[in-house]
């Protein structure tokens with residue numbers, strides 16, 4: 191009895207706090223622009239963003255009218271041909287980029303190849319005869335990187351005679367040496383949710399003539415990304431996570447304006463030609479962002495993404511960041527109350543995400559025994575999260591649609607699940 195009371199008091203207090211936060215939330219109205227069900231808490235937007243309500247009608251129109259009736263005319267009349275750069279410019283303000291530097295298309299994996307090889311070639315073209323990076327050099331990759339980045343960097347190095355060196359992300363800036371040509375850095379660690387000081391790595395590389403490639407998959411749409419201001423050379427990012435573009439929606443590539451004319455793409459498809467319809471046997475690269483294109487864009491996915499980006503109209507990324515931090519702070523507070531043994535540095539359930547706001551992305555990762563089973567049991571109780579091996583539960587907070595009530599329920603349900611497993 192007394193045990194039940196101890197549990198109920200914080201529950202009432204935290205539920206009340208959640209209600210108050212939701213009332214004061216200036217982004218609260220955005221939630222209605224997404225398709226969500228009331229019975230479910232969706233905290234997996236860091237893997238697949240929810241569907242914005244206006245997308246199905248737009249996709250139906252693209253299929254039935256633009257493709258069905260206008261057919262080939264849509265490449266010009268419906269603006270299909272310019273979609274990769276137009277949508278790139280729509281993403282640009284969300285990642286701190288001036289217009290004309292981002293092109294949308296292909297997957298993140300493919301864009302990692304373009305960026306890493308592109309960066310290596312820029313460094314080589316600018317290096318003197320006694321610079322060992324001229325035909326060798328190293329590519330630094332953070333040791334805990336999302337696997338595809340590491341695989342692709344390895345292949346990019348083999349293609350160019352460079353070699354890959356894996357270093358822990360927080361040692362990256364110190365690891366930069368005279369032979370470092372390129373560093374490929376994840377802005378936010380997909381597993382732990384740790385936010386990295388990419389500006390520091392960028393400065394270290396620029397001091398020694400190297401170039402940086404940022405992977406902003408877990409920061410684009412979740413927090414301010416200052417590509418122009420911090421001197422990023424290349425960046426790649428995903429649009430189906432915090433940008434809600436839909437399953438497999440095309441990724442984006444940023445090439446800093448000063449480097450665009452030196453960008454020598456490893457995938458110089460006809461769409462990146464200066465005059466694609468001249469059908470010339472000789473390759474002449476386009477100027478500007480279109481140089482990052484490859485082949486015919488995937489119009490259906492691309493225009494679904496474009497429509498999805500309309501939810502950002504009138505939204506400042508600063509407000510998104512403030513809410514994201516408030517959500518994750520509140521989640522940690524709830525976890526400390528509801529989860530048996532949580533909160534300590536070495537209890538069974540520990541946060542892998544830094545406490546400091548300056549080092550936190552938009553998710554909280556909890557080390558938890560039997561993470562796969564716990565994830566399934568949460569799902570059975572209407573709380574959708576995911577887990578990553580070996581033992582990490584990921585709770586993703588998408589400020590445009592995650593409410594404080596969602597967060598309170600997720601933590602409370604986690605407590606219930608863990609108590610049921612170990613009565």
Ligand SMILES: *Cc1c(COP(=O)(O)O)cnc(C)c1O
Nearest residue numbers: 297298299336338380405407428
């Ligand atoms: C999600 C993610 C990817 C995904 O790559 P795809 O080519 O879209 O499958 C790549 N890198 C990072 C860091 C990611 O978080």
